Amino acid sequence: MNPLCPRCGAIGSIKYGRYHRFDDAQSIQRYRCANCKSCHSSATHTPTYRQKRRRLNRLVEMDIASSTAQRRIAIKHGCARKTVARKVIFLAAEARKKAAKWLEQVGPFNSVQWDELITFEHSRLKPLSVAVMSCTRTRCIIGFGIAPIPASGVISIRSVEKYGKRPNRSGSMRKRVLKSVKQYVSPRAAITTDEHPHYAAEIKTVFPRMIHTQHQSVRGSLTGQGELKRIGFDPMFNINHTLAMMRDNIKRLARCTWCTTKKASSLDDVIAIYMHYHNTTLIPQPEIRVNRYFLSSSE
Numbered sequence: 001m002n003p004l005c006p007r008c009g010a011i012g013s014i015k016y017g018r019y020h021r022f023d024d025a026q027s028i029q030r031y032r033c034a035n036c037k038s039c040h041s042s043a044t045h046t047p048t049y050r051q052k053r054r055r056l057n058r059l060v061e062m063d064i065a066s067s068t069a070q071r072r073i074a075i076k077h078g079c080a081r082k083t084v085a086r087k088v089i090f091l092a093a094e095a096r097k098k099a100a101k102w103l104e105q106v107g108p109f110n111s112v113q114w115d116e117l118i119t120f121e122h123s124r125l126k127p128l129s130v131a132v133m134s135c136t137r138t139r140c141i142i143g144f145g146i147a148p149i150p151a152s153g154v155i156s157i158r159s160v161e162k163y164g165k166r167p168n169r170s171g172s173m174r175k176r177v178l179k180s181v182k183q184y185v186s187p188r189a190a191i192t193t194d195e196h197p198h199y200a201a202e203i204k205t206v207f208p209r210m211i212h213t214q215h216q217s218v219r220g221s222l223t224g225q226g227e228l229k230r231i232g233f234d235p236m237f238n239i240n241h242t243l244a245m246m247r248d249n250i251k252r253l254a255r256c257t258w259c260t261t262k263k264a265s266s267l268d269d270v271i272a273i274y275m276h277y278h279n280t281t282l283i284p285q286p287e288i289r290v291n292r293y294f295l296s297s298s299e
């Protein structure tokens with residue numbers, strides 16, 4: 001059936017010639033609405049409508065998830081820095097939709113791990129906490145969230161002097177993320193975390209029937225991006241490996257880098273792009289389950 005008219009919503013658009021789209025060398029079918037006589041095309045109904053550099057979408061997605069700075073992506077593909085910045089916003093919105101669909105197909109997850117990594121926005125005096133939940137078996141990322149936290153240690157006094165008291169929103173962020181992943185994790189799943197004092201209560205509130213195991217935090221090793229641990233057997237290896245992959249594959253999360261996050265919302269976009277790329281390309285693909293009996297019967 002020919003697409004509905006985007007202007008009046010009427011059915012019965014008729015074919016009305018074609019045009020050659022230069023940007024990706026496609027021949028596009030045009031339509032004319034029989035009701036309001038306005039014209040539209042098969043491109044009107046796509047998410048890339050009115051984009052001028054469609055071929056860049058996939059390339060920018062791969063580069064963002066492959067430790068490349070936005071300025072370097074612009075040089076590499078011969079486009080403006082602003083084009084890359086706009087693509088990141090568009091790709092993140094698309095990645096969030098695709099990730100939700102993918103998780104729906106692959107879930108529910110029966111064993112998960114939950115941890116946070118620390119980064120910063122603009123200056124080390126303004127730290128951010130990134131909470132990540134990953135599947136223990138497949139290492140896929142199920143959900144993440146970003147929140148400002150106050151600086152700790154020797155820089156805490158300088159942080160307050162320079163930028164004022166910084167709120168700690170990590171608790172509300174963790175609760176929000178736990179609620180958002182609820183639909184993909186089975187209610188009786190096993191969850192493994194470190195000995196963070198707030199995790200147990202937060203998990204109990206959202207997942208009252210989850211089996212929660214806590215392990216002592218161990219200092220990270222330099223070769224493991226500060227995330228993989230120095231001990232032989234690490235019960236939190238899967239989430240630590242996922243966090244180490246994030247530090248290695250997202251340019252702004254690497255340690256000792258001068259490529260920094262300027263806005264927390266942009267970091268959210270970049271991690272959303274990475275999350276989908278990580279789940280669908282970087283890790284071995286989990287089989288897609290057809291039977292969703294477990295999730296529906298256990299509630």
Ligand SMILES: [Zn+2]
Pocket residue numbers: 005006007008009010033034035036037038
């Ligand atoms: Zn119409």
